[in-house]
Structure formats: C-alpha cells, structure tokens
Amino acid sequence: MTDTSSVSQSTAQPTQRIKAGPNQTSFLGRLSVGQKLALAGSVLGLPFAWLAIQNVVEANRKVAQIEQEIQGQQLIDALRVSQNNTQFVRLSSTNLLSGNAAGAQDLATQRQSVQTSLQTVIDRSQSLELTDIQQAAQSALNRFNELASQVDEGAISAAQAQQAYTELLNNVITPLYGTIAKDTMLELSENLEVAELVNLVTTVLPQEGPQAGSIGSGTVTVLNKLGETREVNETAAIESQLRWDNANASQQRIEQALAEALTTSPALDRQLRPAYTDLVDAGDAIFGTVRTGLVDAEVAQITPSDVQALIPDYAAALFGSFEQATTALGTTLEQEAQQSRTQALLTALLTALGLATAAGLLHFISRSITNPLTQLTGAARNLSQGNLGARVPVTTQDELGTLSQTFNLAATQLEANERRAEQERLEQERLQNNIGQFLDVTMDIAEGDLTKRGVVTEDVLGNVVDSINLMTEELGYVLGDIQKASGSVTSGSQAVLATTSQIQEGTAMTAAEAQRVTQQVQELSASIRQMAEQAQASADAARQALLASQQGQEAVTGTLDGMQNIRREVQGVAKSIKGLGDRSLEIQEIVDTISSIARQTNLLALNATIEAAGAGEAGGRFSIVADEVRKLADNSAAATGRIATLIQNIQSEIQDVVVNVEESTREVEQGYRVAGTAGERLRQIGDLTQQSAQLAENISSATQQQVQGIEQMGSAVQQIAQIAQQSEQSVQQGRAAADQLQRLADQLNASLSRFRLPN
Incomplete structure (x- = not known):
C-alpha cells in the first residue's frame, strides 16, 4: 500500500508582507497627487495662457495700427486741402499773369489755405515722428511760397507759372500721399473697404485729379492762343485734342475707381454715390462742351469765359469726390477702430475669465481626487497592518469610486478567504484520513475481489x-x-x-x-x-x-x-x-x-x-x-x-x-x-x-x-x-x-x- 500522506497538504500559508525598497523615487515621485495636478495644470495651461495673452496683444496691436491709420487719414485730409487749393492757386495765378484779374481777389485766401494745410501736415507728422512726411511737406511749403513770390513780382509768365505749379503738384505734393500711406500703415490694411478708399485717396484722385482738372486751364490756354480769328489751326487742334484726351482718360479712371468702390459695400455706396453722380454730370458737361466747341470744331465755338464758367462746378465735383472719399475713409477707420477696441476688451475679459475658471476648476478637480485618495491610503495602511475590517466610503462614480469599491470588495474577500482557509485546513485533515482507508479498499478491488465496498463519508x-x-x-x-x-x-x-x-x-x-x-x-x-x-x-x-x-x-x-x-x-x-x-x-x-x-x-x-x-x-x-x-x-x-x-x-x-x-x-x-x-x-x-x-x-x-x-x-x-x-x-x-x-x-x-x- 502506497503512503498518501503527501497527496494533499494544507494551503494555508502565513501572510508575508512586502517590504518597501530604498527610497529611489524621482522628483515627480516625491510630489503629492495634488502637487502633480497643480504642476500638470500649470504646464498645460501655459500655452493657452500664452495664446490668450498673444490674442490680447494682437488685438491691442491692431487697435494701435488702426489709430495710426486714422492719423494717416487726417494727414491725407490736410494734404488734400492743400492740393485742391494749389490747383485753384494755379488757375488764379495763370489768369493774373495773363492779364485777367478775375479771381485775383481770392488768390490770397487760396494761398493762406494751402499754407495752413501744409503746416498742419508738418506739425502732425512731427508729433508722430514721421520724418519723411515732415521733410516732404516742408519742401512743398517752401516751393509754394517761392512760386507765390515770383507770381506777385511778375518774375514768371503765365505759362511758366502753370508749369511750375503743375510740377509742384505732380512731383512734390502727389507723391506725398504714397509716403503717408506707407508710413502710417494704410497700404497694409486688410479691410477691403479701407483698401479701396486708400487706393482712391492716395493714388487715383491725387494723381488723376489734377490731370483731369487741367481740362479747364488747358482749354483756356489754347483759346487764348487762337486770338481774334478763333480759327482752330493744326497746332491748336493737336494741342486741344491731346489735352482733352489726357484729361478725359484721367476722368475715366477716376469714375472707374469710384464705381469699383461703390460695389465694395452698401456703406460706401451711401457715402460716395452723390459725389460720384455729381462728378459724372459735371465731367460730361465740361468735357462735352470742350469737345464740341473746340476739339471737333474748325472755328472755336466757345470762349475762355465759357470754360471758366464750367470750371467751378467741375472743380467742386472733383474736389467733392476727393473730400467724400477721404471722409468715408476716416469714418470706416473709426468704425474699425471701435470694433477692434471692443474686440480687444472682450478678448482681455474672456482671457481673464478663462484663466480664473481654469484655476478654480483645477482646484476643484484636485480636491475631488486627493480626498478619496487620502481615505483610500489610510484604509490600505490599516489593511496592511492586519485590520481586515478596514473599509473606504464611496462618494464618487468615477475611477476613484470604482477603485474604492474594488478596495472594499478586496478587503471583504480577504476576510472571507481567511475564514475559509481555516475551515479548509480542518476538512483537508479529515479528507486525508478517508483517502487512506479508501485506497486499501481499491487495492482489494484491483486484485479481483469485487465484493469489497468503500465507506461513504459526507465530505467531497x-x-x-x-x-x-x-x-x-x-x-x-x-x-x-x-x-x-x-x-x-x-x-x-x-x-x-x-x-x-x-x-x-x-x-x-x-x-x-x-x-x-x-x-x-x-x-x-x-x-x-x-x-x-x-x-x-x-x-x-x-x-x-x-x-x-x-x-x-x-x-x-x-x-x-x-x-x-x-x-x-x-x-x-x-x-x-x-x-x-x-x-x-x-x-x-x-x-x-x-x-x-x-x-x-x-x-x-x-x-x-x-x-x-x-x-x-x-x-x-x-x-x-x-x-x-x-x-x-x-x-x-x-x-x-x-x-x-x-x-x-x-x-x-x-x-x-x-x-x-x-x-x-x-x-x-x-x-x-x-x-x-x-x-x-x-x-x-x-x-x-x-x-x-x-x-x-x-x-x-x-x-x-x-x-x-x-x-x-x-x-x-x-x-x-x-x-x-x-x-x-x-x-x-x-x-x-x-x-x-x-x-x-x-x-x-x-x-x-x-x-x-x-x-
């Protein structure tokens, strides 16, 4: 008979506690969960905070840029006044030197307006530290005063005066618009309405306006050359045709630019439509009269007086469109600046609110994690010391709540296992004895004695x-x-x-x-x-x-x-x-x-x-x-x-x-x-x-x-x-x-x- 005492042994083993090793944790390992959450929130929140600050800075930068553009619009408005009055001064000076005293009494007023507007440009550009604009405006003022002295002294002829004022307009005053647009960031605006208006007031109207306005002074010059016969010779025909073509081309470019601006937005249409209509009507009147009365005629059908009678209406329409475009630019920039200021304020408020909300939410989340972890740590310490009745209250439904429930179930299972292990040890001893007796019976049966029977016990x-x-x-x-x-x-x-x-x-x-x-x-x-x-x-x-x-x-x-x-x-x-x-x-x-x-x-x-x-x-x-x-x-x-x-x-x-x-x-x-x-x-x-x-x-x-x-x-x-x-x-x-x-x-x-x- 084989010895079966070693077939089944007690499974109950003494509990062995795992000792902690030496303290070799890293920096993060030495931090508490709350400190880790705070550190993670700070690290993750830095990009968002930086992005929010960048948005605020960008909004303030845009406000500063628009305010600088408004300063540029004010400089353009002052320069516009000086350019328009310079054209009047050119016409009045030409008439005065030609022996026509008409308009001579307004010459002083026109000169004063030009000098005042140029000085305004100089003073504002100096306060804004725009040196290029200040020097160009000063040069224009000096040249203008010099021409005024020459006209008063009669040192130049009417043709020379007209040529000198035209060069002043084309070479000094008109390029100043581009300098203003560049130095005040107007030409970099991303607003479509502003871009259209900037093109009008800094390029089209300053460059094409004087050329279109020369239809009056140029026609008067040609008519004065005809003399008493009024017969249009070949030279006069060529000159009149050339002057008319150049002025009309400029007029068409102005009308086209205004029409394109009208289609940009309903706001521009409301502001520029009247000026556009007046310019088209006045242009059709003066250009039609000059063409039928001089360009297409063999004998002049109009006189200088007829042309001078049409010049004020056309000049008013031309200058009015320039003024309306400049005013519309200022209005649009003011609206954009107001929107940018509001947006910057809202961005700052939302940024501060977002940061405060994130901080509060981080604190609340940290407390909701650390409190259950503290309770769980204490219960685990009691359980490790042999207190199998240690339990953790379940207050959440997240992973921590699941962990607490799992801990409670594990503690309950450990307690039940402890009781079950003792009972199994006793049952195993009884089972060992019964197995020995039954093995004796099975040996007899194996030898052929089928009359033997084993004792039936109550165990397994x-x-x-x-x-x-x-x-x-x-x-x-x-x-x-x-x-x-x-x-x-x-x-x-x-x-x-x-x-x-x-x-x-x-x-x-x-x-x-x-x-x-x-x-x-x-x-x-x-x-x-x-x-x-x-x-x-x-x-x-x-x-x-x-x-x-x-x-x-x-x-x-x-x-x-x-x-x-x-x-x-x-x-x-x-x-x-x-x-x-x-x-x-x-x-x-x-x-x-x-x-x-x-x-x-x-x-x-x-x-x-x-x-x-x-x-x-x-x-x-x-x-x-x-x-x-x-x-x-x-x-x-x-x-x-x-x-x-x-x-x-x-x-x-x-x-x-x-x-x-x-x-x-x-x-x-x-x-x-x-x-x-x-x-x-x-x-x-x-x-x-x-x-x-x-x-x-x-x-x-x-x-x-x-x-x-x-x-x-x-x-x-x-x-x-x-x-x-x-x-x-x-x-x-x-x-x-x-x-x-x-x-x-x-x-x-x-x-x-x-x-x-x-x-």
Whole structure:
C-alpha cells in the first residue's frame, strides 16, 4: 500500500508582507497627487495662457495700427486741402499773369489755405515722428511760397507759372500721399473697404485729379492762343485734342475707381454715390462742351469765359469726390477702430475669465481626487497592518469610486478567504484520513475481489466512493452477464459452423447451375441477333424501294409539269398564229384598197391625158405629168397584185401551221393524261412500298427488343452467378469468423475465472 500522506497538504500559508525598497523615487515621485495636478495644470495651461495673452496683444496691436491709420487719414485730409487749393492757386495765378484779374481777389485766401494745410501736415507728422512726411511737406511749403513770390513780382509768365505749379503738384505734393500711406500703415490694411478708399485717396484722385482738372486751364490756354480769328489751326487742334484726351482718360479712371468702390459695400455706396453722380454730370458737361466747341470744331465755338464758367462746378465735383472719399475713409477707420477696441476688451475679459475658471476648476478637480485618495491610503495602511475590517466610503462614480469599491470588495474577500482557509485546513485533515482507508479498499478491488465496498463519508470524497462502489457493483453484474454470454457464444458459434457448411454446399451448386444457364442464354442471344440483322437488312431494302418509288413519282410529277408548260406554250403559239392570220386578212383588205386607189389613179391619169390633149400645146407639160402618174398607178397595181399573191401564200402556210399546232396540242393533252396515270400508279406503288418498309422496321425493332431482353436476361444470370460466388466466399468468411468467435469465447471464459463476483 502506497503512503498518501503527501497527496494533499494544507494551503494555508502565513501572510508575508512586502517590504518597501530604498527610497529611489524621482522628483515627480516625491510630489503629492495634488502637487502633480497643480504642476500638470500649470504646464498645460501655459500655452493657452500664452495664446490668450498673444490674442490680447494682437488685438491691442491692431487697435494701435488702426489709430495710426486714422492719423494717416487726417494727414491725407490736410494734404488734400492743400492740393485742391494749389490747383485753384494755379488757375488764379495763370489768369493774373495773363492779364485777367478775375479771381485775383481770392488768390490770397487760396494761398493762406494751402499754407495752413501744409503746416498742419508738418506739425502732425512731427508729433508722430514721421520724418519723411515732415521733410516732404516742408519742401512743398517752401516751393509754394517761392512760386507765390515770383507770381506777385511778375518774375514768371503765365505759362511758366502753370508749369511750375503743375510740377509742384505732380512731383512734390502727389507723391506725398504714397509716403503717408506707407508710413502710417494704410497700404497694409486688410479691410477691403479701407483698401479701396486708400487706393482712391492716395493714388487715383491725387494723381488723376489734377490731370483731369487741367481740362479747364488747358482749354483756356489754347483759346487764348487762337486770338481774334478763333480759327482752330493744326497746332491748336493737336494741342486741344491731346489735352482733352489726357484729361478725359484721367476722368475715366477716376469714375472707374469710384464705381469699383461703390460695389465694395452698401456703406460706401451711401457715402460716395452723390459725389460720384455729381462728378459724372459735371465731367460730361465740361468735357462735352470742350469737345464740341473746340476739339471737333474748325472755328472755336466757345470762349475762355465759357470754360471758366464750367470750371467751378467741375472743380467742386472733383474736389467733392476727393473730400467724400477721404471722409468715408476716416469714418470706416473709426468704425474699425471701435470694433477692434471692443474686440480687444472682450478678448482681455474672456482671457481673464478663462484663466480664473481654469484655476478654480483645477482646484476643484484636485480636491475631488486627493480626498478619496487620502481615505483610500489610510484604509490600505490599516489593511496592511492586519485590520481586515478596514473599509473606504464611496462618494464618487468615477475611477476613484470604482477603485474604492474594488478596495472594499478586496478587503471583504480577504476576510472571507481567511475564514475559509481555516475551515479548509480542518476538512483537508479529515479528507486525508478517508483517502487512506479508501485506497486499501481499491487495492482489494484491483486484485479481483469485487465484493469489497468503500465507506461513504459526507465530505467531497464520499461522492467519489459512492460512485466507485456503484461502479464495482455494476461491474460485477456485467462480468456475470459476460460469463453467461460467453457460454452462449460458444454454443452459438458451433451451430453457426454447422449451418455455414450446409450454406457453402448450396451456394456451390447455385453457382454451377447459373454458369450453365449463362451459356445457354448467350447462344439464344446470338441466334436472335442474327435474325434481327436479317430483319434490319429487309427494312433497309424496303426503304431503298420506297426511296426509288418516291424519286420515280417526283420524276413523273416533273414530267407532268413540263408537259403542262408545253401545252400552255403550244396554246400560246396557236393563239399567236391565229392572230397572225387575222392580221393577214387585214393586210388583204389594205391591198384591195390600194388596188382600188391604183385603178382610180389610172383612170384619173387617163382622163388627165385626154384633157391635156384637148388643151393643145398648153397642156403638153401636164400630159407628161399625167403619163407619169399613170405609170406610177400601173406600177402600184402590179405591186399590189404581187403583194396579194404573197399574202395568199402566207395565209395558206399559216393555215397549215394552225392545223399542225392543233394536232400537237391534242398529242400533248394525250401525253399529259398518260403521264398523270403513270404518276398515280407510282404513287400507289410508293404507298405499298412505304407500308412494306414500315412492317420491316417494326419487325426489326421487335427483334432488337428481343435481343436486348435476352442480353438483359444473360446479364441477370451472370449477376446471379457472381452473387452465388460471392455468397460462397462470404460463407467461407463466416465460417472462419465462427471459428475465431469460438476461440475468443474460450479465452474470455478463461479470463473471467479469476474474478470473485457477488452472489
């Protein structure tokens, strides 16, 4: 008996506590969870704070840029005033130097306005530290004062004054607009409305306005050159056309720029539409008048006074559009600045609110994480010290709440495991004793004593012992039945051996008889197959006779069709010949008519000859004609006689042909009837031949079926013979199996003799 004391040992082991290793934590490991959350929030919040500060800085920068653009608009407005009044000064100075005192009293006021506006530009650019603008404006003011002194002293002519003021406008004042736009960041504005207005007030109107406004002063200059004759010579025509084209091109560019600005937004349309309309109307008036009165005329139709009367309205419209565009630029910039200031304020407020909210949320989240962690840490410390009743209150539904629930479940499980381990230790000792007793019983059973039974206990081994006891009892019953069955098998196998011997003899006789029947069936099948071949040959001959009769019938049918065609052709020929006879009779009537005419002609010729003879010498020529007519009549009568004879011969021959054709027709009819009779006889022969062929086919088919039946019977007899042979082999195999079964039964009885079975 094997010692089984080591099969099962107690699983209860003393609790081992894991000691913490040396303190080798990193910097983050030494921080508390709250400190880590604060650090993470600070690190993650820095980019957002930096971005928010950048937004505030960008908003303030945009406000500063727009305020600088507003300063630029104010400089442009002051420069606009100086440019407009400089043009008035140019016109007034030209008139004054030309001897026209009109407008001279306004010259001082215009000069004062130019000087004041330029000084304003200088002062503002100096306060804004825009040195380039300040120097350019100072240079323009100095040049303007110098020209004023020269005009007052009469040191230059009217043409020179106009040229000097034009150069001042084009080379000094107009470029100053671009400098202002560049230095005050106006040209960099991203607002579409501002960009359109900046283009108008710094490029289009400053550059094209003076050129368009020169239509008045240029036209007055040309008209003054014409003198009293007012006749437009070639030089004046070229000059007037050139001045008009240049001014009109500038006018068109101004109108196009204003139209594009009008389409930018409804606000610009409301502000610039009146100025645009006034400029178009005034431009059409002055340009139309100059073109019809001077450019397209051979003699000037207008005077300098007429042109000067139109200049104020056009100048007012031109300057008004410039003023409206500059005002619209200031209004748009003010609105943009107000929006930017509001946006900057909102950005700062939202940034501060966002940072405060983030800080408060971070503090709240930190407290919601650290408080449960502190409670969980304390409970875990108590549990590690052996207090299995330690629990953590669950106050959240997040991962910490799940962790607290898991900790409570783990603590409960540990407490239950502790109680269960003690109980299992006691049960394991009892189980060890029961297993030792049961192993003794199983050793007896293994040696063949099936009367032994194990003691059934209440532990887990009791079910196993009960099952093995039941199995042992059933095994005893089964072995008893096997012993009885083994005896029965022995006697049964002996009976099977006797039976298989008889079956083997019967199957041998069956196989021999089946082989003999197979040979007889094969001989019968050969004779019937020969008879079927003869019947098939007879059927083939009948089919050939039927084919020949059908071909003969088809030939007779073809002959009948040909004779029918011949009959139709002969009848057609008879009709044609009969018609020819009728035509010959008609020809005979014509010949008779010609003969009658010939006789009458001969008689008339004779009468004419008699009358000619009675007329004497005068009828001699007529007598000759009458003789010729008579001779012709005689010839006609002779020819008619020959024709009549020929026609009679033709009629006789036609009559003979008609008789022959009718005879041929009768013969054709008779042949057609004979051929029809022959066709009917061939058809009857064909029917009889077809019946004979059908009978031969039926005989052949029946014979073939008999052959197939005999062959099937031969196959069946062969299968019977094969089955008999297979049966004989199976009987031999069964006999061998019975012998083996008897030997196995003897061996089984010998094996069962060692078992001790219950009664």
